[in-house]
Amino acid sequence: MRTSDRTQGKPLLVLRLYIAGDASAARRALDARKRIIEAAAEPINIEIIDILERPAEAEAAGILATPTLSDETVTPPRRLIGDISNTAHVLEYFGCSNKDTTA
């Protein structure tokens, strides 16, 4: 279990959010990113990668579409694609607990 790994002093969860420019979907994803970080019971680092500015990174990671939220510390990478505004769902998918449920 990744969650228990982290509680035993393993590194915090590091995700990457791939977006494209400032389209409305990208802005929604950035909003969601903030809420995910706030809602998580443990520290999360979500790096933002704008694929218009850094296309090589999207290419190397095999990103087919945006917004994609990706955990690349596992093989194959664990990803969500589309609307990530359901914070609880996103945290659960990446094996991270929610402040509200742990409180």
Place this chain on the structure above:
Amino acid sequence: MTAARERPRTASEIARAGEDEPLAGFSQLSFQRLVENIADGILVVDLAGSVLYANPAAAEIFGQPTENLLQVPLGRPVVTGDIAEIRVRRPDKPPAEVEMRVVEIGWNGDSALLASLRDVSAQRAADERQRQSQKMEAVGRLAAGIVHDFNNLLAVFESGLKLLEKQIAADPTNPRVGMLIDEVRARAANGGALTQQLLAFSRRQTLSPEIIDLNARIESLTHLFEGTLGRDIELKTLLAPQLEPVEIDPNQFDVALLNLAVNARDAMEGRGILTIETSSVSGVFGASSDLAGFVCVTVRDTGCGMSRETLAQVFEPFFTTKPEGQGTGLGLSQIYGFVHQSGGHVRIDSEIGMGTSVHLFLPRART
């Protein structure tokens, strides 16, 4: 498994029950043809996010052969509500704007997700062109109205130059020469500022909702209005303090407000009071109203008003009460389109001879 028994059996469950059993009277081959010829892209993705199946339309959207998509760690597709908007990268083509819908299905005995994809790039581009043309229409309406003001400005230049000519002939060292030059220069700057504002306004901008402070937006627009509504129209703003922010496209809002201001100017035939007011709906229309949760922008004029018959038609594109050459009537349909797209409502109160109030109800931004 209880949940699985409660829902209708999926195609794969039926297929498991009897290998080649026809589905609702059709063979599996017919279904396969249907899926392979449908215009929407279809992906079946396992719960870990790997693509298990892609139809030819999906391959077209991704700009890659079907086999390249299989087993790719695309990610688990998620939507909140009905649709998610995604942008697809493609090897040798511009990106595609895609609407994605997702349902859970059974696939070869396991749970999977079916994502249907619709390429809306062409539609988005057409919408964008329409918005730009509506904006240019609004600018055109405004420009038509200010030609008169520009003529006045030219008359001021001309008389200023004449006075200057006389003064120079009489006594070129008189300080009045300098004053006259300053005066003409100030009028030229007025005209220049006006054209700059119009040009800035006409610039092509893409639709992008933002969280904005309506009061600040209105205040910045009133500078443009003051220069364009004419001297005999008094512009009043009654802006509610601590107005909640709204999430709308600011450029579309500017165009809507501009259209309303031009309509008001025309209804008042160049003379009257134009009031722009903001309020929280709960304070004005009662908290029990369906409109609670909205912020209202009201544009009120002291013009000629409208009859019930006219009111019924005002939102139709190209409907106009203005003489030929003075308006194409697109203003209110732009307003209606913008407000509805933003999840809001428009209400008009008007009576012949009593002026018109147009209320734009815009949803508060989600916090």
